[in-house]
Amino acid sequence: MQATLTICIPAYEDAGAVERALACILKQTWQDWECLIGDDSVSDAVQQTVQGFSDKRIRYFRHSPRKGVPANWNHLLSLATGKYVTLLHQDDFYINANLLETIVQKFEQGGASICVCAYSTWKKGNCISQHNTNKAYVDNFLAEFPHKSLVLNGIGHPSVIFLKNAFAPIAFDPNLTFFLDTDWYARLWKAAGTPVYVPEAEVGIEIEREFQLSVSCTSKLTSTLNELHGALRKWHATTSQIGCSVGYFFTSYMRFAESKWKFLISCMKTLSSAQRGYFLLAIIKILFCRLGRRGFYKTLPLLRKVYRKIFRHK
Numbered sequence: 001m002q003a004t005l006t007i008c009i010p011a012y013e014d015a016g017a018v019e020r021a022l023a024c025i026l027k028q029t030w031q032d033w034e035c036l037i038g039d040d041s042v043s044d045a046v047q048q049t050v051q052g053f054s055d056k057r058i059r060y061f062r063h064s065p066r067k068g069v070p071a072n073w074n075h076l077l078s079l080a081t082g083k084y085v086t087l088l089h090q091d092d093f094y095i096n097a098n099l100l101e102t103i104v105q106k107f108e109q110g111g112a113s114i115c116v117c118a119y120s121t122w123k124k125g126n127c128i129s130q131h132n133t134n135k136a137y138v139d140n141f142l143a144e145f146p147h148k149s150l151v152l153n154g155i156g157h158p159s160v161i162f163l164k165n166a167f168a169p170i171a172f173d174p175n176l177t178f179f180l181d182t183d184w185y186a187r188l189w190k191a192a193g194t195p196v197y198v199p200e201a202e203v204g205i206e207i208e209r210e211f212q213l214s215v216s217c218t219s220k221l222t223s224t225l226n227e228l229h230g231a232l233r234k235w236h237a238t239t240s241q242i243g244c245s246v247g248y249f250f251t252s253y254m255r256f257a258e259s260k261w262k263f264l265i266s267c268m269k270t271l272s273s274a275q276r277g278y279f280l281l282a283i284i285k286i287l288f289c290r291l292g293r294r295g296f297y298k299t300l301p302l303l304r305k306v307y308r309k310i311f312r313h314k
Helices: 015-026 045-051 073-080 099-108 135-140 178-193 215-217 221-234 239-256 259-271 275-299 301-311
Strands: 005-011 033-039 058-064 084-087 092-094 114-123 126-131 160-165 194-206
Touching: 005 015, 005 073, 005 099, 015 045, 015 092, 033 045, 045 058, 045 221, 058 073, 084 099, 099 114, 099 160, 099 194, 114 178, 114 259, 135 194, 160 178, 160 275, 215 221, 221 259, 239 259, 239 275, 259 275, 275 301
Parallel strands: 005 033, 005 084, 033 058, 114 194
Antiparallel strands: 084 160, 092 194, 114 126, 114 160
16 A cells, blocks of 8 residues: 655665664654665665664665665655655654654645755754744745855755655756755756745754765865856856856855865856856855844955955966
């Protein structure tokens, strides 16, 4: 018999996270689900953990050789038989015991092809921030794509996305690594329309955990920047969109660069003169929003230096 909901968990080496994810699913008030686990691990740790859950609704797939990201994700989505489908990253978990029930009710009420939950950010077992007012990000996502929302992900991990099975064939782009999520969201939004935001349903998203893509992203900024330009070409971005997008990328990731000036120059080398103007405007806009008027005025000497770097560097 078809389950109402399919939960797909792509796993890699983190047995403790997988155990937590399964435990939170089993505690849900809505129990008409199937859970598919695609294991790309080299070790047997995840497999042994899953075997400890004697529940026929949990289906385990061991990949040898490993499929990698996003092939593992896409494979699980292709196997989903539920009326509704979600992808739960191994290091994410459901905060509310009635989360699945709330989501299913939203779908059954009609009018929703995709639902988006709120989320909270966790680090080493502690909640460090909550994001339960993200409706504006959801509603404005396409209007700000790709110049802003391709880089600045205000939606959260794919774990916050629930969709009708009819849209599960919209796969993650195998040519992307660091912008997988937002590229997928844009194609979902275009196909299904703007999702219904469900702030009372909350997903916990843990950061800085081993094996996460975000850790790789911050350690390989040049590769990430090259991928960004590839994604912008894919979406036929305009001059202004390219400049703004790289500006948002620079301000978001400069804290991870060994040298901010070298990172600035690396970003500029990928831009034309016209694109650099929009690059600077994006930086100014972000600084003003973050620092306020007084704080922004204090950065003007630095901005003059940035201006000279941008327009005099060859």
